[in-house]
Amino acid sequence: MELDQNVLRLIPQVDLLMREPSMEHAAARYGRERVLHAARAQLNSLRAALLEGSTSTVPAAEELCETVCSRLEREEKPSLRRVLNATGVALHTNLGRAPLAEAAVKAVAAAAEGYCNLEYDLERGTRGSRNSLLEPLLCELCGCEAAMAVNNNAAALLLALSVLSPGKKIPVSRGELVEIGDSFRLPDIMAQSGGILSEVGTTNKTRLRDYEEVLQSGDAGILLKVHTSNYRITGFTESVGIPELAGLARTYGVPLLVDLGSGALLEETKYPFTGEPTVPQTLRDGANLVCFSADKLLGGPQAGILLGDRRLISWMCKSPLARALRIDKLSLAALEATLLLYRDPANARNCIPALRMLNATGGELREKGGRLLALLQNECVSAAFSLLPQKRPVGGGSAPGQELDSYAVGVVPVGMSVAELENRLRHAAVPIIARISDGRLLLDVSTLEEPDFGLVVQQTTQILDGKRS
Numbered sequence: 001m002e003l004d005q006n007v008l009r010l011i012p013q014v015d016l017l018m019r020e021p022s023m024e025h026a027a028a029r030y031g032r033e034r035v036l037h038a039a040r041a042q043l044n045s046l047r048a049a050l051l052e053g054s055t056s057t058v059p060a061a062e063e064l065c066e067t068v069c070s071r072l073e074r075e076e077k078p079s080l081r082r083v084l085n086a087t088g089v090a091l092h093t094n095l096g097r098a099p100l101a102e103a104a105v106k107a108v109a110a111a112a113e114g115y116c117n118l119e120y121d122l123e124r125g126t127r128g129s130r131n132s133l134l135e136p137l138l139c140e141l142c143g144c145e146a147a148m149a150v151n152n153n154a155a156a157l158l159l160a161l162s163v164l165s166p167g168k169k170i171p172v173s174r175g176e177l178v179e180i181g182d183s184f185r186l187p188d189i190m191a192q193s194g195g196i197l198s199e200v201g202t203t204n205k206t207r208l209r210d211y212e213e214v215l216q217s218g219d220a221g222i223l224l225k226v227h228t229s230n231y232r233i234t235g236f237t238e239s240v241g242i243p244e245l246a247g248l249a250r251t252y253g254v255p256l257l258v259d260l261g262s263g264a265l266l267e268e269t270k271y272p273f274t275g276e277p278t279v280p281q282t283l284r285d286g287a288n289l290v291c292f293s294a295d296k297l298l299g300g301p302q303a304g305i306l307l308g309d310r311r312l313i314s315w316m317c318k319s320p321l322a323r324a325l326r327i328d329k330l331s332l333a334a335l336e337a338t339l340l341l342y343r344d345p346a347n348a349r350n351c352i353p354a355l356r357m358l359n360a361t362g363g364e365l366r367e368k369g370g371r372l373l374a375l376l377q378n379e380c381v382s383a384a385f386s387l388l389p390q391k392r393p394v395g396g397g398s399a400p401g402q403e404l405d406s407y408a409v410g411v412v413p414v415g416m417s418v419a420e421l422e423n424r425l426r427h428a429a430v431p432i433i434a435r436i437s438d439g440r441l442l443l444d445v446s447t448l449e450e451p452d453f454g455l456v457v458q459q460t461t462q463i464l465d466g467k468r469s
């Protein structure tokens with residue numbers, strides 16, 4: 001369709017828009033400059049839409065102003081927002097991984113509000129080190145000589161390899177060259193550290209001899225074992241356990257670093273899945289250094305933890321990189337409060353949201369799901385609801401391939417497609433993130449907290465029944 005040039009002339013001047021009462025109000029609230037800027041942007045996108053043919057009419061000035069005002073209002077809200085996780089994935093990397101325990105939230109607020117002894121020794125009245133605040137507790141919980149915390153586990157790995165193996169070979173099994181999400185590939189971190197990746201074995205089989213061949217060449221700086229945290233190689237496989245690798249590392253005088261990915265601090269039997277190596281056991285098996293994330297199975301804030309031999313940790317602490325990768329005070333506060341809960345394993349399982357969600361049984365979740373179902377059926381008329389058993393993954397690079405029991409409320413809307421419902425829930429005041437399966441929208445209750453049920457019901461009802469009322 002030919003563009004009618006006259007229609008472009010109908011676009012009002014920005015000055016004219018600014019004289020509208022709604023814009024004067026907006027100017028009083030947001031400042032004239034911002035409103036002017038938003039109005040220009042609105043007129044420019046209208047011009048572009050007309051030229052491109054995606055619209056053919058110019059809205060009335062009032063309507064344009066309304067759009068500008070709602071745009072300004074949207075921009076006032078922080079773009080990082082709370083969402084409700086109805087996916088059933090307890091450690092969802094895209095949704096911020098682990099929600100914090102109440103004690104951790106309070107510790108963050110206290111540290112944020114005022115001053116704190118982050119690097120001040122209260123005993124002596126002199127400069128202190130932030131690392132000394134966490135180290136004794138980490139050592140007590142994990143059974144090691146020394147410990148430090150940095151920005152995240154990728155930073156922990158980068159620091160360890162940079163300090164312990166610069167310019168030297170890093171033997172690692174071909175079966176363990178993991179990619180986590182789309183931004184973390186083990187070989188890239190190794191290259192960044194200045195060490196030289198030395199792949200040993202094959203994808204499915206790596207033997208002690210394969211490592212030994214590299215060590216015999218004499219230019220390896222460290223031995224690395226990586227937990228395959230988000231996949232599992234099954235079938236005709238062979239890999240070398242930590243005790244054997246630790247023996248080999250000792251023989252050749254290089255440290256053994258184990259990247260565990262997700263930090264399981266409790267004994268294995270305390271988790272509702274199997275095969276996830278724990279931090280204390282890995283140290284008992286002879287690893288000289290272990291690193292892991294604080295916001296995966298540990299259930300704390302984003303941080304990376306490195307622990308093991310005192311001599312190795314103190315080298316890393318002294319590196320300039322340690323300063324660049326250090327943990328900030330808010331994460332440190334949350335991490336310490338979370339770790340304190342681990343002194344009593346029962347406390348950790350009850351008070352740390354991620355652990356509590358993961359440990360909820362199918363029976364408990366069926367009852368919880370029944371309560372959400374009843375609330376929705378009571379409130380909302382424009383959909384059919386049902387309670388459905390589900391399988392859920394752990395997420396966050398933990399226990400790959402293992403699924404836990406869960407329950408979800410399935411929603412089949414009337415007068416609206418399932419895709420539209422999913423989209424509108426995502427745009428709710430407090431967005432609800434849900435999955436679609438088999439023509440239904442699923443609200444998995446394992447990752448929804450019961451106090452939020454009211455909000456889920458209110459927002460869902462408003463979307464489904466809204467047009468009628």
Ligand SMILES: *Cc1c(COP(=O)(O)O)cnc(C)c1O
Pocket residue numbers: 152153154155178180184226227228229230259260261262292293294303304396397
């Ligand atoms: C998740 C993971 C990492 C990266 O940890 P971040 O804390 O996200 O930086 C590194 N290694 C393994 C094995 C992991 O599972």
